[in-house]
Amino acid sequence: MREPRVVPDVEPASYYGRPILKAPVWKQPDVPLYLYLGGVAGASAVLAEGAALTGRPALERVTRLAAAAGAGLGTVALVHDLGRPERFLNMLRVFKPTSPLSVGSWILAPFGGLAAGAALSEVTGRLPWLGRLAGAGAGLLGPALATYTGALISNTAVPAWHAAYREMPFLFAGSASTAAAGIALIGTPVDEAGPARRLAVVGAGVEIVAAELLLNRLGMVGEPYRQGRPGRFMKTARNLTIAGVATALLGRRSRSLAVAAGASFQAASVLTRFAVFQAGLASAKDPKYTVVPQRERIRERTLAG
Amino acid sequence: MTSHRLSGPLHEVSAEAGYAAPPPRVGFFTDTSVCIGCKACEVACKQWNGVPEDGLLLTGMSYDNTGQLDANSWRHVAFIEQSAPIVPVLDKEATIETRRAPTDLGMPRLRPNDPQGTSTNDTDLRWLMSSDVCKHCTHAACLDVCPTGALFRTEFGTVVVQPDVCNGCGYCVPACPYGVIDQRKEDGRVFKCTLCYDRLKVGEEPACAKACPTESIQFGELDVLRERADRRVAELHAQGVDVARLYGQDPDDGVGGDGAFFLLLDEPEVYGLPPDPVVTTRDLPSIWRHVGAAALTLAAAGVAAFAGRRR
Numbered sequence: 001m002r003e004p005r006v007v008p009d010v011e012p013a014s015y016y017g018r019p020i021l022k023a024p025v026w027k028q029p030d031v032p033l034y035l036y037l038g039g040v041a042g043a044s045a046v047l048a049e050g051a052a053l054t055g056r057p058a059l060e061r062v063t064r065l066a067a068a069a070g071a072g073l074g075t076v077a078l079v080h081d082l083g084r085p086e087r088f089l090n091m092l093r094v095f096k097p098t099s100p101l102s103v104g105s106w107i108l109a110p111f112g113g114l115a116a117g118a119a120l121s122e123v124t125g126r127l128p129w130l131g132r133l134a135g136a137g138a139g140l141l142g143p144a145l146a147t148y149t150g151a152l153i154s155n156t157a158v159p160a161w162h163a164a165y166r167e168m169p170f171l172f173a174g175s176a177s178t179a180a181a182g183i184a185l186i187g188t189p190v191d192e193a194g195p196a197r198r199l200a201v202v203g204a205g206v207e208i209v210a211a212e213l214l215l216n217r218l219g220m221v222g223e224p225y226r227q228g229r230p231g232r233f234m235k236t237a238r239n240l241t242i243a244g245v246a247t248a249l250l251g252r253r254s255r256s257l258a259v260a261a262g263a264s265f266q267a268a269s270v271l272t273r274f275a276v277f278q279a280g281l282a283s284a285k286d287p288k289y290t291v292v293p294q295r296e297r298i299r300e301r302t303l304a305g
Numbered sequence: 306m307t308s309h310r311l312s313g314p315l316h317e318v319s320a321e322a323g324y325a326a327p328p329p330r331v332g333f334f335t336d337t338s339v340c341i342g343c344k345a346c347e348v349a350c351k352q353w354n355g356v357p358e359d360g361l362l363l364t365g366m367s368y369d370n371t372g373q374l375d376a377n378s379w380r381h382v383a384f385i386e387q388s389a390p391i392v393p394v395l396d397k398e399a400t401i402e403t404r405r406a407p408t409d410l411g412m413p414r415l416r417p418n419d420p421q422g423t424s425t426n427d428t429d430l431r432w433l434m435s436s437d438v439c440k441h442c443t444h445a446a447c448l449d450v451c452p453t454g455a456l457f458r459t460e461f462g463t464v465v466v467q468p469d470v471c472n473g474c475g476y477c478v479p480a481c482p483y484g485v486i487d488q489r490k491e492d493g494r495v496f497k498c499t500l501c502y503d504r505l506k507v508g509e510e511p512a513c514a515k516a517c518p519t520e521s522i523q524f525g526e527l528d529v530l531r532e533r534a535d536r537r538v539a540e541l542h543a544q545g546v547d548v549a550r551l552y553g554q555d556p557d558d559g560v561g562g563d564g565a566f567f568l569l570l571d572e573p574e575v576y577g578l579p580p581d582p583v584v585t586t587r588d589l590p591s592i593w594r595h596v597g598a599a600a601l602t603l604a605a606a607g608v609a610a611f612a613g614r615r616r
Contacts, residue, residue, distance in 0.1 A: 015383060015577030016366045018373060024479040025488045046607035054611050083473015083493025090453040090472040097593075098311070098586050101476045102452035143600035143607075151596045155450060155585050156479040162585055165592045169599030177606055199610040206602060284479060291574045294581035 012295065014287040021157055023284040030081040032277040034074045035149050036270050038108070039176025040183060041070025042146030043199070045115055047184055049139030050195055052132060059196065061122055062187035066180065067138055068119035071112040071145075078108075100151040107144050114138040146176035153280060159290055160283035161276075163221045167214035170206055171276070175269045177203025178241060182265030185248060185258040193258060197248050200265060204245045207272070208238060221289055224279035233275035240268035312587035314556035315443050322458035330462030331505065332564035333514065333522055334530040335436055336537060337576075338549060340521040342434035346380040347371060349516035353501065354379065357489075373577070374437055376489040379498040380513050383576050385433040435576050436522055438513070439464070439485045439498035440553055441564030444584040447477035447486050447497075462527070462564060463500040471495055482560065482582035500564070527564060537568060546570070552578060559583030 014020075024031075048063035050056075079088045091105040114137040121131020150169030153161045161168070177199050184196035211234065215222050225234055244264035251257020283289040309315045319327035350356060359377035364370050369384040445464045448456040455471035458464060466486075473493035477486050486497040501511035509515070514524035523530060531554050541549040548570050553563030559582050573580045 013572055013574045015385070015575065016364075018577055019484065020574070020577055020579050021484040022375070022478045022481065022487050025475040043603060043607070046604065047610070050607055050611040081475075083475065083488055083495075084471070087453075087472035090455075090470060091474070093470070094452075094454040096449075096452060096454070098449040098589060099452045099476065100592075101450065101474060105452060143603040144596075146603055147596050147599040150599060151589075151592045154592050155589055156476075157446065157482040157484075157582075157585055158479045161479075162588070165588060166595050169596040170602065173599040173603040173606075177603060181610075195610040199606055202606040202609060206606070280479075287574070287577075290579055294579055295574075297581050 012288050012291045014291065018287065019285050020287045020290045021159075021284045023281050024156070024158065025083075026277075027081050028274070028277065030077045032273040033270070034077040034081070035153075035172070035273040035277070036175075036179065037070045037074035037077065038149055039070075039146045039172060039269065039273075040179045041067045041074060041111070041115060042142040042144070043173075043176040043180030043203075044070060044183065045111070045135070045138040045142035045145075047180055047196060047199065048118070048135055049142075051192075052135060054195075056188075056192040056195070059184055059188045059192045062184050063180070064115070064119045064122045064135060066183045066187075067115040067142070068112075071108065071115045075108060075112055100148055100155050104145075104148045104152055107141055107148055111138055111141040111145050114141070143173070147173050153276070156280075157290075158280045158284045159221045159293065160218070160224045161280045163218050163293070164214050167210045167217070168276070170210035171214065171272070174203045174205070174207025174210055175272045178207060178244065178265040179269035182244065182262035182269075184262070185265075186262035188258075190251075190253060190255055190258060197252070197258075200248050200261070201245055204241045207241060211238065211272075221283065221293055224282040224289070225275065228282065230275040230279040230282065233271045233278070237268045237271035237275060240264045240271065244268060309561070311449075311589060312444050312559070312584055313561060315561050316556070318443055318462045319458060319460050324460045327460045327462070329526040329528070330564065331500070331525060332441060332462070332527045332530060332566070333438060333500075333511075333524055334534050334554075334566060334568070335438070336521050336523065336534075336568045337433065337435035338521075338537075338541060338546070338568055338570060339519045340382070340434040340436055341519055342368065342382055342384055342432070343518060344371075344382045345516040345518060346436045346513035346522055347378065347382060349512040350380045350498075353504070353512035354499070356496075374439070374483075374485050374497075375487040376492075376496040379438065379496075381437045383433070383435045383437055385571070385575060386430065387433065387571075387575075388430045433570055433575070435567065435569065436513070436517075437576070437578070438565050439500070440483055440560070440566070441498075441500055442584065443556065443561030443564070444586065445560075446480040446482060446584045446586055449584070449586040449589075450476045450480040452476060459502055459505075461500070461502075461505050463502065463505075464564075465499045465502050466495060466497060468494055468496070480585055482579055482584065530566075534566065534568060541568075559587065 044063040044066035051060035079085050096102040114134040118131050118135035121127050147169040150172045154165030154168050181196040181200035244261045248261035357377050367384045371378050371381045374381045441463045448464050453470050455467045471494040486495050488495050510524040514522045538549050552569050552573050553566035556562035
């Protein structure tokens with residue numbers, strides 16, 4: 001005979017504690033790194049277009065190169081993550097609005113081509129009008145590239161991702177803005193870096209507000225964003241973002257402070273993506289994040305009649 | 306009909322997928338009250354479909370050494386040992402905290418005449434066995450999110466992966482609300498139950514249903530199976546088995562009803578099933594709207610960054 005338990009069992013019922021969902025098989029660092037690189041590429045293309053329109057050649061050069069490099073490296077990370085990399089072109093076999101990965105492929109492919117064309121023209125000085133046209137196209141696709149990844153991970157059964165679908169695209173938009181602005185701050189003389197600084201400040205605001213909303217709204221499903229390694233990453237990312245803003249504003253006349261701010265934004269953006277990715281994995285692996293919210297839903301329905 | 310493309314009841318699932326004159330939708334009704342845990346379904350599935358070995362380790366938790374559905378296990382017999390009191394289905398006050406989890410056992414007091422002990426008053430040991438399988442959802446998240454078109458809806462209303470198209474992106478894996486489809490690591494592609502598409506094509510029933518010795522796994526037209534399941538639950542309730550309930554048969558549920566549904570003797574989560582699964586794409590219109598708003602925010606931030614001062 002076992003002794004009667006004083007404290008009731010608070011763990012919800014499960015099948016021997018096993019997960020109900022399959023955790024994503026997406027690899028680290030490939031996918032969280034892609035989330036960062038795609039964000040950098042998309043927001044850089046926006047900055048590049050602004051730089052071209054307002055006559056800031058140094059800013060234009062850095063951001064054109066960042067857009068092309070981000071898209072290129074991001075594509076490599078995505079293809080490397082595939083179980084059958086040689087079949088990557090199957091991504092363009094159909095177009096499916098119900099699949100954010102399909103929509104994303106149809107954003108990334110033209111973006112990559114346009115950004116590469118614009119960067120090539122920028123570096124070689126050849127066909128400048130065609131380079132401008134390509135850059136404008138990339139600039140238009142940029143915001144979509146930087147934010148569709150919010151739909152990509154939210155449109156799953158992973159509790160901590162799906163429940164956060166309202167805030168995720170904004171979190172990613174903010175994170176992409178600070179990262180792209182950070183690279184511009186690193187590579188641009190201070191007298192042309194004003195727009196990058198302003199984008200960093202706005203992006204940091206969007207990112208911090210989105211993260212706060214996410215943590216406050218999610219309740220117990222949001223636990224993985226607060227606990228363990230993803231929790232530490234989230235906190236550190238926020239502190240680095242704030243530090244980056246402060247440094248960027250203080251260093252309006254100092255190239256070295258601008259570089260420090262830019263580096264801080266890169267670290268913050270990378271950490272945010274890893275935090276979100278790992279929080280999702282944790283929420284998929286523990287059946288309570290699947291069962292408790294669903295039980296609550298049933299209870300509310302039953303009480304409502 | 307098109308209003309229920311992403312979620313909600315959808316009767317003509319094959320017609321909606323574009324088939325001109327499809328045969329009736331088929332599926333499984335798995336009546337776990339007569340499952341004896343023999344695992345003939347697992348073996349028959351492996352044999353017919355040439356599914357590779359899935360590890361020969363002992364889990365140590367029960368007679369279940371398969372563990373879960375995955376790329377190399379398309380049928381999985383769950384085996385649950387319980388010894389605590391049973392909470393009635395209709396007890397609305399019961400919270401998840403008061404439901405008991407499968408517990409480790411002291412000395413089992415097995416009653417030979419009722420090994421599955423299925424009434425509310427039963428406080429003795431009981432064994433629950435259930436053969437789990439892909440649910441072939443009316444609104445299948447795996448199919449919705451597949452970017453290559455490798456996953457498709459068959460004329461029978463089932464959901465099947467085309468291995469010659471799948472590029473192993475893995476998106477379907479976390480999309481499935483039941484944790485069914487999985488990637489075969491050494492192969493890179495994803496695999497799951499096909500409801501024996503090849504056998505259906507020639508008018509045969511799936512291998513698992515054919516092999517089931519107790520007719521726990523019943524194959525047939527979905528409409529017929531649903532009626533039969535309703536009768537079976539009523540029959541069990543009349544016999545005093547008040548814990549019997551159907552799982553996945555309701556076209557109004559979060560996935561529009563399952564093509565493979567179950568009669569269970571406890572809460573779904575006890576069997577490792579989600580209690581209230583919802584197809585993720587039900588929220589996709591709202592997800593896209595939020596992405597659109599975020600993209601516009603980013604574009605506006607970009608414009609604002611260049612507005613005003615020259616520096």
